[in-house]
Amino acid sequence: MGQAIVVTSGKGGVGKTTTSANLGTALALLGHKVCMVDTDIGLRNLDVVMGLENRIVYDLVDVIEGRCRLEQALIKDKRFESLYLLPAAQTKDKDDVKPEQVKEIIGRIKQLFDFAIIDCPAGIEQGFRNAISGADRAIVVTTPEKSAVRDADRVIGKLHSEQIEEPKLVVNRIRPNMLKTGDMLSIDDICSVLQIDVIGIIPDDDYVIKASNNGEPIVINPQSKAALAYRNIARRILGDPVPLMSLEEKPGFVERIKKFFKLG
Amino acid sequence: MKKLSQNSHLVTIKGTRDGLVFIMDDQCEYVDLISELTEKLGASFEKFVDDSIVSVSVKMGNRTLTEQQRYEIAVIIGRRSNLLLKSIEVAPTAGDERIEQLLGDNVMIHRGTVRSGQVLQHEGNLLFLGDINPGGTVIVTGDLYVMGALRGLAHAGSAGNEQAVIAASHMFPTQLRIAGVISRPPDEWVKADVYMEFAYLDDGQMKIDKLSNLFKRKQSL
Incomplete structure (x- = not known):
């Protein structure tokens, strides 16, 4: 029996879908059977980010309404054997499905996979309730912006009232140089308000946008710092106590030489 | 005659999103107020609301109430089983005392x-x-x-x-x-x-x- 993890945020555009795609891929890279579920009905994106858009035949709503079996709607990833995607419907609406129906599907996916990663839509309405209905754990994504932290706080409150205890926090799109100058909310600032455990911090990385446009999750790019951050989160989900990565830029070659001579 | 027409305005019942608000006249005699409240909540009251539970806020305006009077109002409202008394607001100074x-x-x-x-x-x-x-x-x-x-x-x-x-x-x-x-x-x-x-x-x-x-x-x- 696997576990279902919902990736949510309240605010839109903070990186829920990117986080879902990369955590799913990272967990698959570590040898687990993973199914990513896109619950953003009407505004599906996860398939695009994964580069699987053109393989969609059936979707979540088709399964719920009995037009196909669950196995028929699951799309196998083109890179990893153990990674699957259940896409959302694009022509329907979030109000067309009920939380109990999603919960039932998630329950069936948990029988077949080690992990179900549920990509939640923005907002706290029907789509949110659908997404969290089947989840065992939750990951709340925020960025170091006041508005995103405010919405994350609201969502954490909602998760508590839905009995999903102890959600974990991902702080996305951190810009280390802005942190240094104090122009960006620090991780400590965010934690002192939200009062939940941080499971990962992800530096802002140009590769993410490039990878997303190419339909490739960033985790498979070894040059990217964000990729390492996502892999670390996956390991922490599995219970491996990986320390949070340092956001300090590695000094360049010239700087290292300078430093060496100063010390010497 | 004058008294009668005044009487009917001692208790004003307003519907809000949060339930009913009873606005009580704060100039008249307390007994008149009570008799009108009793009457308004009488048989004809069913016309206003159905059986669902409705919360009631009572605004006494600039009138102070003894504990006994508060109790009396609460009992009268409590007779209507679907009315849930949420609060009785009295004149500020009295509120402090209370x-x-x-x-x-x-x-x-x-x-x-x-x-x-x-x-x-x-x-x-x-x-x-x-x-x-x-x-x-x-x-x-x-x-x-x-x-x-x-x-x-x-x-x-x-x-x-x-x-x-x-x-x-x-x-x-x-x-x-x-x-x-x-x-x-x-x-x-x-x-x-x-x-x-x-x-x-x-x-x-x-x-x-x-x-x-x-x-x-x-x-x-």
Whole structure:
């Protein structure tokens, strides 16, 4: 029996879908059977980010309404054997499905996979309730912006009232140089308000946008710092106590030489 | 004749989103008020509402009530099984007395975090152990003491008690309200050293002082 993890945020555009795609891929890279579920009905994106858009035949709503079996709607990833995607419907609406129906599907996916990663839509309405209905754990994504932290706080409150205890926090799109100058909310600032455990911090990385446009999750790019951050989160989900990565830029070659001579 | 026409306006019943509001005339005799309330809630009342539970707020205007009178009104409203008496608002000074009477120095303790969008309401004094986050709201009829960070909205003396205070270990509110006075901290309210503070009303103006001075204020009451 696997576990279902919902990736949510309240605010839109903070990186829920990117986080879902990369955590799913990272967990698959570590040898687990993973199914990513896109619950953003009407505004599906996860398939695009994964580069699987053109393989969609059936979707979540088709399964719920009995037009196909669950196995028929699951799309196998083109890179990893153990990674699957259940896409959302694009022509329907979030109000067309009920939380109990999603919960039932998630329950069936948990029988077949080690992990179900549920990509939640923005907002706290029907789509949110659908997404969290089947989840065992939750990951709340925020960025170091006041508005995103405010919405994350609201969502954490909602998760508590839905009995999903102890959600974990991902702080996305951190810009280390802005942190240094104090122009960006620090991780400590965010934690002192939200009062939940941080499971990962992800530096802002140009590769993410490039990878997303190419339909490739960033985790498979070894040059990217964000990729390492996502892999670390996956390991922490599995219970491996990986320390949070340092956001300090590695000094360049010239700087290292300078430093060496100063010390010497 | 005159009395009769006046009579029918002693109790005005209004429907709001939060239930019914009974607005009571505060100039007439108390007995007249009671007889009209009894009559309005009589047989013809069924025309107004169905069987679902409706909450009722009673506004007494500028009238004070004894405990017995409050009880009497509560009983009359309670006869209608679908009416749920939420509050009886009386003249402010009487409200203070009532709160003092009811609670004395009693303080209720509540633990947790009030997050954005959440509202914590309490009748009386409240000691809150935890944070009130931006977008979160705490409303109490008495004093509010926060052991933690107050970053959201706090309303003390919400029933009109102007003597109420708001104290917090970390006072960084979005907005403070005491009785009917609303205040927000100045935008450049960045303090070098953090110490416990409380907010109070002085001649209708909200002021902030160190918590160590709270006893001066509360003792004089």
